[in-house]
Amino acid sequence: MTDAATSKASLNKFEKFKAEKDGLAVKAEIEQFASIGWEAMDETDRDHRLKWLGVFFRPVTPGKFMMRLRMPNGIITTHQMRVLGEVLQRYGDDGSADITTRQNIQLRGIRIEDLPEIFQKFAAVGLTSIQSGMDNVRNITGDPLAGLDTEELFDTRDLVHQVQDAITNYGEGNPEFTNLPRKFNIAITGGRDNSVHAEINDLAFVPAFKGGSRESVGAHGCAPVQESQEKEFGFNILVGGFFSAKRCEAAVPLDAWVAPEDVVAVCKAVLEVYRDNGLRANRQKARLMWLIDEWGMEKFRLAVETRMGKSLRSAAAKDEIDWEKRDHIGVYPQKQPGLNYIGLHVPVGRLYAQDMFEVARLAEVYGSGEIRLTVEQNIIIPNIPDSRLGTFLAEPLLQRFSIEPETLTRGLVSCTGAQFCNFALIETKNRALATIKALEAELRFTQPVRIHWTGCPNSCGQPQVADIGLMGTKVRKDGKAVEGVDIYMGGKVGKDAHLGSCITKGIPCDDLQPVLRNLLVEHFGARPRQEVAIGARG
Known part of the structure; x- marks a missing residue:
């Protein structure tokens, strides 16, 4: 930052600790951190500067860190996926991973003592987590x-x-x-x-x-x-x-x-x-x-x-975004004759070590050893020959990571939520899955509906781009503070994209299902299954 810019700003606490020591400086101190443990670390190094290396202290899981990888264009190899699975495997039930809305993966359950070895494993297969947090450019x-x-x-x-x-x-x-x-x-x-x-x-x-x-x-x-x-x-x-x-x-x-x-x-x-x-x-x-x-x-x-050092040409009169948004779930032919890509739906983007090993195996056995991630938190396996499609589609993993998920499940996106994130005001992923399954049991749908959950106003789950967006908040019910949501509607992606707006505030999560049911019926053509069945008999 220039002297002029510095003089204009009365430094807040973040600017002060950045001025004292660049976040990237802790890269040389990883061995020391591993030897002394997280509790003995300088708090600013632990809580903030480690984020420059993609390592995040989480107060809700003290001693168990999150790591955020850089995965440009959301593409990784089977070797890289296996390494991520191996890192998680050592942490047992504490180890899990999330595909994010920026086409990358976050690992959970990481211990500070293991960071030197983890970084060595990453380097050996071309993975990096550098500059993936705080005041840096995030995954591209x-x-x-x-x-x-x-x-x-x-x-x-x-x-x-x-x-x-x-x-x-x-x-x-x-x-x-x-x-x-x-x-x-x-x-x-x-x-x-x-x-x-x-x-x-x-x-x-x-x-x-x-x-x-x-x-x-x-x-x-x-x-x-x-x-x-x-x-x-x-x-x-x-x-x-x-x-x-x-x-x-x-x-x-x-x-x-x-x-x-x-x-x-x-x-x-x-x-x-x-x-x-x-x-x-x-x-x-x-x-x-x-x-x-x-x-x-x-x-x-x-x-x-x-x-x-040169002028920019004026914008073209129109861009070429002229299709509605695709979610890439299912089986599709590639431009390469005889090859296909298959999009797997990963419920709310959550992966465990065994899932990562299995996805890597499928991509290696049937494809070309490449795996792709989407901003909808799903997985694409490309380069599968026509001759292998039938065998691939019979693989047991596709029972959980479906190519034909139910309508609401298909369009579901969720941030990490209060289970692991100290910013989140509500639990999101498990609640989102349970709510969607209950609604799918009640209703039939004639069109896709994208529902996004986010645990706080930071909007990692991007509720403003959803058909229905749910933002975590605290509300009062029966005189007590409980978990609730503000509801957004009208987000549009693809052609003529625009943000949605808040339509109602402060709905307790315990009261949310009938509210969503009514929105789905009134605005998205959903019909109660019982009504559909009676109509069919009539």
Whole structure:
């Protein structure tokens, strides 16, 4: 941060401890931490700076840490998945993992004494957790079908890796980007259905063509329309999307278009402008959108151009997000003849060691040793030959990780909740599963419904992008404080994405099921199963 920016900010406690010691400095102290144990550690190192290495102290499970991995574009190998399973296996019932809404995995139950060995295991298979927490760029999301989709416009895999390598110095840690005002999210999509939820990222790149005409590929099997000339492919840029306890905003256009080869430079320039000028006095106003509000978009864009040393071209008139959002669950042909990808539904993203071993086995035996994660907390196994489909679909794991889940189960997303997270005001994952199963037993559905649960206003479960979003809160019932939710509706993903809004506040969780039942009947065409059965007999 520049002297000018520092002088403007009366340092809060976070800025003070960052000024005293960069979070990345604890990388050299891991052996010492392991030898003295978590209780003897400096509290700031334990509670905050370890997050720069992707290690999170959790007061609700003292002595059992969480680790957050970086998995660019949500792609890992079977070798990497097995290593994660081996790490969890040693912790028995305390060890579990969650697929997050940013296409990566978090491990739970980790002991500080094991960190040196764990980091060695990670390094041996190319895994890193560096800069995955606190005031850093979080996991960079990309299309889960990159390189597989028959109608994708750009394969995001290499580009996402390039951005991560620039920000993290190839996974070793990069002090240039370890002191941002707050966390920062980047997404790059090369498909037509906004699979990364571009609108909720601080910086997002969505496909768009500049110049003359091109052949437009018909969506979902429609015939191509031949146009006159080839257009130049690139990305329109969106900036400022974020969720926080104080404010939620969708990303807005920067009015800039870049070719793929300039994406890394844009990411670095935006981060440098944000790092050196972002608001730091009040952490509730430290996200990128607050800086854009203060400066105006024209000044912000000019600052980015100055950092890049060149002008940005104006945005293409329209982007190519013209499909409704896909969830990728099921069996689908790839662009490679004779190969398929299969999307497995993982209930609320929760995995255990044996699950990880089994997923790795399936990807190795039937596929190419590759596993992909989605922002809906599910798994894709690609490159399965036509000849192996029948055998794959008979595998026992698919009884739990279904390719044909029930309607509400299919669209269910949940944050960690109070079981492991000290920020959460309610328990989410187990409650979400139980509530959904009860509703599915009562109702029949004619359309998909996406229900997202989040334990607190930090919105890790992203209720604002759901058809029905549930945000944890505390409410009073019969004179006592109990767990409850605020209900959001109207979130739209895919084409014409936008955020939903709160429709009602303070519903006790014990009273939630009939409220959800009514919403599903009134707004989503659900019908009571008993009524459907009577109608069929009549």
